[in-house]
Amino acid sequence: MPNHPSPPGSVFKRGPSRRALLTGTAAAAGLGLAGCGSVTGGLSDKTRVKQWNLLAGADGAIMTEMHGNFSAEHPDVELEATTFGWGTPFYTRLVMGASSGNAADIATIHLSRLKSVSPDTLLDAITIDELTEAGIDAADFPEKIWEKCFHEDRLYALPLDTHALVNYYNRDVCQQIGALNPDGTLIDTTGRESYFDLLRAAKEVTGEFGTSLDTFGGWRQFWAWYRQADGEMTFGDDDFEMDDDKALQAIETMYLMAEEGLCPTFSDGAQCAANFENGAAAFVQVGNWEINRFKLFGGDNPDWFSMTEMPAFFGNRRTQGDCHSFVLPHHNSWDPEVRKATVEYAAYMLKNSYRWGEGGGHTPSYLPVTESPEYQALQPNAEYSGVVENVQFDPDVWFSGSAARLFDETGSIFLQVYSLAMKPEEALELMKDRIHTLLALPNPVD
Amino acid sequence: MTVKTATPAAASAAMTRPPSAPRKKKSWTGLWFVLPFVAFYALFLIWPTFLGLYYSFTDKSLTGRPASWVGLDNWVEAFGDERAWNALVNTAEFTLYSTPPLVVLAIVFALLVNRARKLGWFLRMAFFAPFVVPVSVVTMIWMWIYQPEGGLLNHYLQLLGLQDASAPTVWYQGENGMAMWSVVITTVWWTVGFNFLLYLAALQTIDPSVYEASSIDGASWWRQLWHITLPLLNRTTAMVIVLQLIASLRIFDQMYIMTGGGPNRESEVAIHYIYIAGFEGYRIGYASALSYVLFILILIISIFQFRLFSRKES
Known part of the structure; x- marks a missing residue:
């Protein structure tokens, strides 16, 4: 946008003396210089x-x-x-x-x-x-x-710290569908299908979704499910290896969940959390960093939700984190x-x-x-303390990591999968194609 | 989108001095007045422009590793880069979609305001107000409107029975040009006010007696519009189109914030790709070459345009 000049004359309205003006300019220049480095004292x-x-x-x-x-x-x-x-x-x-x-x-x-x-x-x-x-x-x-x-x-x-994708649940809805243990924690499920059953029951109650998740951050979910199945991704100089079947299985999970309406087909970080707050979803698979937001949302009742580790889809509860x-x-x-x-x-x-x-x-x-005993007793943190053992860091290559290019480029593909605009097989091919392109770029940090 | 206002032509109406007046001594005082501007201009525009050209022949990296001369490598890569061409095509597409409404609507609004008597001030403000809102706010407003679940647009479409609530339309990440059009509409709402103002100013300079004379001759409102108003607005139109083309070709902000180039790079525009290459990929050398390609294209289009209009006028 154009820079509009300040209205003429406004500075001089009260007519400061020339000397006052010069002193002011000199002081401003001094400030500017002081800003040019870590100056002790200042x-x-x-x-x-x-x-x-x-x-x-x-x-x-x-x-x-x-x-x-x-x-x-x-x-x-x-x-x-x-x-x-x-x-x-x-x-x-x-x-x-x-x-x-x-x-x-x-x-x-x-x-x-x-x-x-x-x-x-x-x-x-x-x-x-x-x-x-x-x-x-x-x-x-x-x-x-x-x-x-x-x-x-x-x-x-x-x-x-260590932070990771965790699973938040709405206690009230989970109570209604009989998904709580006697001590009020979420029951354990084994396998994708048994968790989907839970989501189906929850969907009946909420009328919209079973779980909410960030469809813009698909890499995180992909990596969690891919790693649950022991999938590896290793990078060489101009090639990489990944397990196509396991990757496809992870991508299919997104597609199946969205296709059945168990999760939204489109929701960014903010809407993903809002879906959980306004009861459109009984669960939300998102990072542990939303805890404060959800506590505040509860007002007098900060215990309206709790959280646990990611559900075991493929044999364990590994999750993506950093x-x-x-x-x-x-x-x-x-x-x-x-x-x-x-x-x-x-x-x-x-x-x-x-x-x-x-x-x-x-x-x-x-x-x-x-x-410390104080931290060990902290709730609901204690309920998901296992994430530290289960957290999976992103693969080791210069374009990988939170908000790096691998995260961005694959994320835009998974967004398409969630919105059902792209079939899992197609998405896998495109993903491999994109990774090859990234590998072909000169490595700037070697 | 940023629009650079053209500086008004230098006051050419220098007063003719009486021949008897003594010739003024050459004075360098004026130079001191323009020095601050010139210094900034040279430091932050001219110098980087040349530095960028130099970098485009090196493998300069943002990581601070020593750069070496690579000749035409970056340029060759840029011309063969499918993703870069795709981004340029998307930029052209955006320009093609956004320029006509930004010009036509501006004229229509200006004509409307020019005729409105009592509501003139209100309409003037209403049309121009969005322009002063920063891009971050504009995009936030529109992303709320476009939100598939619970967004304003889908909500009303569902109320009117035009949309099935179980299959909400995804606007700003939608396929087949939906994302592009979402940004076009946002941009038109945001920036049409500037063109509108230029047209309104031009309309107010038209001598009312021309209309008076023509209406005495029995000219209808339409005939006046086609044969008086629009021809007299030609110069403004030429300027508006040039400014608009340049502004649209430089599209980045809204696209980056709203679509992030999605879905699947359908709305990835030239500057976005330059940004990715330079700042995410750390390849300043390559990004410089890409910038120059865009710069040259804008230059060619602008020159072509200027020629076209100036020929028409003469």
């Missing part, structure tokens, strides 16, 4: 730590609350947090900022994206000494996740004080991640928190 004598995150959802509010606590306990640090739109908008900014060496001091990423943001050139490694000084130890993290934080033997990420982690974008030069405050901030967030788990629904990675 206008106040606080150490400024800039943080970038992608948490725009219900968990973002929890992070903001935690930032408030951090600031209250660290009066000498000025924390400047900025939230960008989730996904591509965030990652493009991170990459562009880091490539100029002027990004934030610390940023959140999905651990599955570590490789894709080119740690060699765009991130700064964290030393173990720094962590020890901040009171964090390598043994404080699950080994499986800790290993993923390294690239070529250098530590680039600090894992904050880890929010902190990374240090590349700096042309680090101010030692800022660097220290930055690591201290990360350590604070890890040590206080109980709130992150309680409010954000994520399972903290920091073991002293998750192993």
Whole structure:
């Protein structure tokens, strides 16, 4: 849109003296310069730590609350947090900022994206000494996740949590269809068909759907079902291997569910959650991050829903997930004080991640928190605590990971499957075709 | 969509000085006044334009790895890239669908407002108001309207019995051009106000005595429209079409937010693909080459257009 100039004369209406105007300009120029790097001191004598995150959802509010606590306990640090739109908008900014060496001091990423943001050139490694000084130890993290934080033997990420697709259920509807155990938890089902029966019964009650899910994020569901069937996806230089039958089975699951009206044929992230809230669906298979939203929706009755692990369709309860982690974008030069405050901030967030788990629904990675009796007793988190064992990270290739190209490109295919515009066989062929195209691109992070 | 307003032609009506006046000394003072603008213009437009051209011959990556000269590789790849051509075709399709209504509706609205006596101010505001709304808000409003379940449009179609509630229409991710048309309608609603304003301004400059004279000669309203109003609006029409074509060829925002290129790349437009190549794929070199292809195409179309209209006028 055109930039409309400000109305003429508005600045001079009261006629400031020329000197006042010049002083103002000089001050503004000074401010501009101060913004060009991590300046210790600046206008106040606080150490400024800039943080970038992608948490725009219900968990973002929890992070903001935690930032408030951090600031209250660290009066000498000025924390400047900025939230960008989730996904591509965030990652493009991170990459562009880091490539100029002027990004934030610390940023959140999905651990599955570590490789894709080119740690060699765009991130700064964290030393173990720094962590020890901040009171964090390598043994404080699950080994499986800790290993993923390294690239070529250098530590680039600090894992904050594990998050995954889980299964939320409406207690009232489940009660009506007899799907609850005596203790009020959801009964276990084995196999796709027995879960579909549950959905059919629920559909009778809701009058619309059995379950709701995000038809724009089909990769997550695909990967969960594909991995439940032990499907593997491995990438070579110019070829890849996947199990066609198992992939087809996962895609068919989407098609069958939508065809029978057990799930919506079209619903984005927001509508997917709304379907569950307004009773159009008795279940919703979505990430654990919606917990806070659903609790708030209940008002006086936050227990109107509960959540459990993904249902076992193909022999187990594996699910797709990822880890929010902190990374240090590349700096042309680090101010030692800022660097220290930055690591201290990360350590604070890890040590206080109980709130992150309680409010954000994520399972903290920091073991002293998750192993505490307080966290163990937390409901409904305890009911899905098994996801940490069952979580499946995205395949290992530069274009894979949350909101990366594999996720986007296959997601647009699965959207078509859910809307019944594409048959599963067709979708599988197209998916393979798209992956080949991605493989043919020059690898930018090698 | 962004529309660049053309700067009015430089005031050519420089006052003729009496010959006796002494010739003014050459002064460089003026330069200082334009310097801030020129500096910004050079830094953020001219320099990147040339830098982009240079990058298009390298494998420059966003990851900061050292770039090397690859000659015409990027250009060769761009011309052979099926996805790029598909995106260009989609862009052309969008331009073809969106330009006619954006021009015709603007004229119709302007004529209407020009005739309306009492409601003129209201209509003027109503037609122009959407234009000042940012793209994020516009797309959000329309995505709510288009929402398959519980959206305004489907709700009324179902009330009128035109749609089966169990098979709601998927609009902005719909196949066979449905997604494209959804964005076209959104765009027309959003930006027609700008063209409308240009036409309204032009209409108000037409001398009323021309109409008076013609009505004395017995010309009907239609004849006046065809033989007086529209011909006198020709210059405006030429400008509106050029601006509109450029704006439509640069479509990105609405398409990116609403359809994300879907379904199945049916609405993936040129700039979206450039964005994907450059920012998701980190290939600044290749994205630069793609940008230049689009730039050259827009340039050719604009020149062709300008020629066409200026010939007509002479």
